[in-house]
Every structure is written in C-alpha cells, then in structure tokens.
Amino acid sequence: MKLLYVEDEADIRTIAEFALEDEGFEIVFCESGEQALARAPDFQPEVILLDVMMPGMDGPTTLKNLRQIPGLQGTPIIFLTAKVQPDEIKGFIALGALAVIAKPFDPMTLADQIRSIIDAHG
Amino acid sequence: MIEADLPSDEDIRLNKLYELDILDTIEEQAYDDLTKLAAEICQTPIALVSLVDKERQWFKSHHGLDARETPRDIAFCSHAILDDKVFIIEDSSKDERFFDNPLATGAPHVTFYAGAPLIMSDQRKLGTLCVISDTPKQLTTSQKEALSALARQVVTQLELRLKIKELKQLDHAKDEFISMASHELRTPLTSIYGSLSLLLNNSKTPLNAKQSSLITIAYRNSERLLSLVNDILELSKIESGLLKFENSSLNPAQLVNKALELNQAYCTECNTKIKFICTDECKELTVFADEQRLLQVLSNFISNAAKFTFDGDTVELRLKKEGNYAVIEVVDHGPGITIEQQKLVFMKFKQLDAPVNNKLPGTGLGLNISKNIIELQNGIIGFESIPKTKTTFYFKLPLVK
Incomplete structure (x- = not known):
C-alpha cells in the first residue's frame, strides 16, 4: 500500500519508518506540507498520514491543498497529533480526515491501526 | 453657552476609558442600583452614570432618561470632570455657561445639575455620577456627601471591571501556555516512547537481561511522564471550567x-x-x-x-x-x-x-x-x-x- 507520511520532526519520522518497515507499505516521507504537495501528484498515495502542528503549512491546510490534487480527492487522510481533546478530534474529522491517531503512538501497533482504519473505511 | 475645556490629561484619560471596554455595552444592575439610589437620595427625577468619550458623553446607567448619549460639547458632565469636587448648577437659567444650552432650553430641560466625578485610582476622571432635575434645586451637605459616596461605588465597579478583564486575559494566557506546553512535551515523548518500545520489541536482535531491564525502566517512566502530562492538562481544564461532558x-x-x-x-x-x-x-x-x-x-x-x-x-x-x-x-x-x-x-x-x-x-x-x-x-x-x-x-x- 502506498503511504505518504508528513511529519516535521525527523526523530518521529525515523520511528515511524522502523515501525512500518516490513509491514507491506511503500512509503514516501515528507518533512513539510509544501514537500507533500510537491511529491503527492506523482506518488499517488493510497493513504496519507499527516502531522497537525508543523511550521509553515500546517496539517489542516496541507489536507485542503492535497484535496485539490487530481486523484487525491478521496484518499484516506489520517492525522497524527498530540491534540486529541474530543472537540479537537471532531474538528479534524469535520475537515475531512478519516481518523486521528494520538501521539505518542505505539510503534508496535501503528501498522495495524492504519490498516484497521482503512478496512473500516471500506 | 461656554464649552468646557479639555482636561489636561485628556489622552491618558481616554485611554483609561477605552481600557475598560465599557462604552456601548448593555445596562447592568450594579450601576442601575446606584443611579436609582442617587435619584432617591437627591430627590431628582434623573440620575446618570455618564462616561465622557472623545466626542460624546455615554450613559452606562440612565435612570429617568431614555437617551444613552449626548454630544460632549453640550454636556454638563464635560465641566464636572475638570475638578475633584461635586460640580453643582442650582439653576442653569441663571448661569452664563448653560442658560442657552440646548439640554437646558429643550428636553430634558436640565435646570438643576449635580455631578460627582468618577475618579479612578490613577486620578483619571472618566465621567460622573450625576443627578438632574427640570426645576431649580439645592443639595444638603449630606445629600452631596451621599452622591460622592455613591460615585465612589461606581468607581469600585469600574475598577472591578478592569480587574476581571485583566484576570480573564491572564487566565487565557495560562490556558494557551498549558495547551502549548502539553504539545511541546508530547512531541519529544513520542520519540522517546517510540524508540524504547521498538527496542524492547525488537525480535531480530533480542536484548540481554540487563539491557532489557534498563530499557523497561526507561519505557515505563516515559509512560509515567506521559500520564503526568495528560493529567496536568486535564486538571487545568477542570480548573478553568473547560472540561466538557458528553452525557x-x-x-x-x-x-x-x-x-x-x-x-x-x-x-x-x-x-x-x-x-x-x-x-x-x-x-x-x-x-x-x-x-x-x-x-x-x-x-x-x-x-x-x-x-x-x-x-x-x-x-x-x-x-x-x-x-x-x-x-x-x-x-x-x-x-x-x-x-x-x-x-x-x-x-x-x-x-x-x-x-x-x-x-x-x-x-x-x-x-x-x-x-x-x-x-x-x-x-x-x-x-x-x-x-x-x-x-x-x-x-x-x-x-x-
């Protein structure tokens, strides 16, 4: 499965890389929303993991811009964030995110979490 | 008619008034009670809490009068805020400053006027508590003193308003800080917790007993730190009344x-x-x-x-x-x-x-x-x-x- 992972913290990208290796994902890592927008049209991911708080273009803005890209209007987008108060989660879903995974995430179950979100989505 | 001079501290005075954020707000019981008392004690049909703005006087409370503002250049209160003492005109028709004032010649026919300046703790005079009658009148010493006392109560209300505003700002800053701190703490925790978890569960190159024990300690403590961050955030929400229930x-x-x-x-x-x-x-x-x-x-x-x-x-x-x-x-x-x-x-x-x-x-x-x-x-x-x-x-x- 082709996965686009957008996260400004290099350490967290590394952990995600280890957590998701050998799990059947083909992953492109991006360190900013801008980079994600540049890579996404060619890569055509099947799922997008998006950090919320990033310098420059934040997660919600990146989501809106990704939706403008041909082929990505309906791609599942999952936010990965420490902002997980109930009203914050509702806000992310209202923006068009499929789900929110709380940080710190458990690297041992991250791949399963992503898969079950996608499966539930159908 | 003679217009009042501008107070010497006019700019600072206006800044203080704007800091209150009170102009054009709705009536409040606390001020209405004080004007009602002033009117009762001084035996006048009208009593006002008037705040003197740049171009107008605006009434926070307007007992016995429908209007909420009049132009500043014809306001009696513009004169009253020039001095610390109660400003009294017993009969405006006999006063060269007011005999042809439109507020005296027309409605509401201000004939008698007594205004106690609202002197804030920094000495700025923002307006008056004034009593008005359409017939000439004199105030007794005790009525004058009562009017001054009530004016001080109006000032207390205004000072409280400032204090509340200040506290709200501080409270907001505190909430912002906690929300930010919580995020800033979780970000490094994500890396620590994640790294330790990957190490502990790495089946390819298992740890020896001592390594495993040390990583377990570090892992458990990163979990503990995370609970602490969560609990502090939760408690701060409770204390600021922001905790929501979905019953x-x-x-x-x-x-x-x-x-x-x-x-x-x-x-x-x-x-x-x-x-x-x-x-x-x-x-x-x-x-x-x-x-x-x-x-x-x-x-x-x-x-x-x-x-x-x-x-x-x-x-x-x-x-x-x-x-x-x-x-x-x-x-x-x-x-x-x-x-x-x-x-x-x-x-x-x-x-x-x-x-x-x-x-x-x-x-x-x-x-x-x-x-x-x-x-x-x-x-x-x-x-x-x-x-x-x-x-x-x-x-x-x-x-x-």
Whole structure:
C-alpha cells in the first residue's frame, strides 16, 4: 500500500519508518506540507498520514491543498497529533480526515491501526 | 453657552476609558442600583452614570432618561470632570455657561445639575455620577456627601471591571501556555516512547537481561511522564471550567463490566484478581452521565486498589442501589489508609506513603481529577478505610427514573 507520511520532526519520522518497515507499505516521507504537495501528484498515495502542528503549512491546510490534487480527492487522510481533546478530534474529522491517531503512538501497533482504519473505511 | 475645556490629561484619560471596554455595552444592575439610589437620595427625577468619550458623553446607567448619549460639547458632565469636587448648577437659567444650552432650553430641560466625578485610582476622571432635575434645586451637605459616596461605588465597579478583564486575559494566557506546553512535551515523548518500545520489541536482535531491564525502566517512566502530562492538562481544564461532558443514559452494571475488562491486564501485572459483585435488581439501573469520564474514575479506583493491596488479593467491584442513587464501590483488602493520611486522599500531588508497592508509581493527580469529575456530574465521591483490613472507594450518581 502506498503511504505518504508528513511529519516535521525527523526523530518521529525515523520511528515511524522502523515501525512500518516490513509491514507491506511503500512509503514516501515528507518533512513539510509544501514537500507533500510537491511529491503527492506523482506518488499517488493510497493513504496519507499527516502531522497537525508543523511550521509553515500546517496539517489542516496541507489536507485542503492535497484535496485539490487530481486523484487525491478521496484518499484516506489520517492525522497524527498530540491534540486529541474530543472537540479537537471532531474538528479534524469535520475537515475531512478519516481518523486521528494520538501521539505518542505505539510503534508496535501503528501498522495495524492504519490498516484497521482503512478496512473500516471500506 | 461656554464649552468646557479639555482636561489636561485628556489622552491618558481616554485611554483609561477605552481600557475598560465599557462604552456601548448593555445596562447592568450594579450601576442601575446606584443611579436609582442617587435619584432617591437627591430627590431628582434623573440620575446618570455618564462616561465622557472623545466626542460624546455615554450613559452606562440612565435612570429617568431614555437617551444613552449626548454630544460632549453640550454636556454638563464635560465641566464636572475638570475638578475633584461635586460640580453643582442650582439653576442653569441663571448661569452664563448653560442658560442657552440646548439640554437646558429643550428636553430634558436640565435646570438643576449635580455631578460627582468618577475618579479612578490613577486620578483619571472618566465621567460622573450625576443627578438632574427640570426645576431649580439645592443639595444638603449630606445629600452631596451621599452622591460622592455613591460615585465612589461606581468607581469600585469600574475598577472591578478592569480587574476581571485583566484576570480573564491572564487566565487565557495560562490556558494557551498549558495547551502549548502539553504539545511541546508530547512531541519529544513520542520519540522517546517510540524508540524504547521498538527496542524492547525488537525480535531480530533480542536484548540481554540487563539491557532489557534498563530499557523497561526507561519505557515505563516515559509512560509515567506521559500520564503526568495528560493529567496536568486535564486538571487545568477542570480548573478553568473547560472540561466538557458528553452525557448519555448508562447502565451502571455494564459500565462496571467495561471497567473490569479495561483493567484486567493491569491487575494481573499487580498480581491481583478482580471480580464484580451485583444483585439482579441492580443490573437494570440507569444513570445519566459521561461514560468515558466514569470509566476514567473507575480505572483510577481499580488501579489504586490493585497497586496498594497485597499480592494475591481480589479487588471487588460492587454495585448497589441506595435511595435514589446508584453506588459503585471498589474494595481492596490491603493495608488501608491511616487516619492521618485520610485527609490528604483527594488533594493534588499528595501521594500517600505506600510501603507495599512503589513499582508502579502514579501522578498524584488521579483522585483529585476523579473527585472533580464526579462532583461536576452531581455525584458524591468518598472512601472508607479500616487500616490493615480494607479500603472502599465509591461514587454515587443520581438514578434516572
């Protein structure tokens, strides 16, 4: 499965890389929303993991811009964030995110979490 | 007509007035009470709290008058704010400054005017508490003094308004800080927690016993730090009244079963068993509350019980009906809480001395958060402890009929 992972913290990208290796994902890592927008049209991911708080273009803005890209209007987008108060989660879903995974995430179950979100989505 | 001079501190005075953020707000009882009293005491039909703005006077309270503002150049109050003393015109028709003033020649026919300046603590005179009559009049000394006293009360209200505004800003800054701090703390925690978890679960190159033990310690403590960050954020929400509840009709027996399932693993880790005791009549009760919040409280009770009781104990969850309340109890048979320590139980950051078990330390905030959660849902929280015998933590919630 082709996965686009957008996260400004290099350490967290590394952990995600280890957590998701050998799990059947083909992953492109991006360190900013801008980079994600540049890579996404060619890569055509099947799922997008998006950090919320990033310098420059934040997660919600990146989501809106990704939706403008041909082929990505309906791609599942999952936010990965420490902002997980109930009203914050509702806000992310209202923006068009499929789900929110709380940080710190458990690297041992991250791949399963992503898969079950996608499966539930159908 | 002679227009009033501008006060020498006009710019600073206006800044102070704008700082209050009061112009064009709705009437408030506190000011209306004071104008009513002023009118009663001075025996006039009209009494106003007038604030002198750049181009107008605006009335926060307007007893006996419909208008909320008049132009500043014809306002009697523009004169009154030039001095600290009560400014009195007994008969405007005989005063060269006012005889042809449109407010005197036309409605509301200001003939008698007495205005006590509103002198703020920094000496700025923002307006007046004034009394007005359409016939000539004199004030007695005691009426004049009363008017000054009431004006000081208006000032007290204004100062309080400033204080509240300041506190709200501080409170907002505090909330922002906590939200930011929580995010800033979680970001590095994500890396620490994630790295340790990957190391611990790396089956390709297993750790030796010593490495594994050290990584386990670091992992467990990163979990503990995370709970602390979560609890502090939660507590700050409670204290600023921002905690939201999503209430629904709940079956307490099902709730307790869920809590049991959620905490089974933790109890096993603490070498304790857990069971649920409930009579048939209690299986169909209903309360109206926030399920997640109640599970949070129950998890707190259960983890405390499992942690502080002896190895091999069975923690009992009990559900009872008491009058119009559903009572949920968590009972352990451990060392209990000494009388001296009992008063500390629900206090923030007070962890009781626990010689029995300190291998799974908590944050010291759980019970304080639990107390807030239960009381904000109209419940009662408490405990009974018989040292060396047993401890029961309980909460009661009103039953829905």
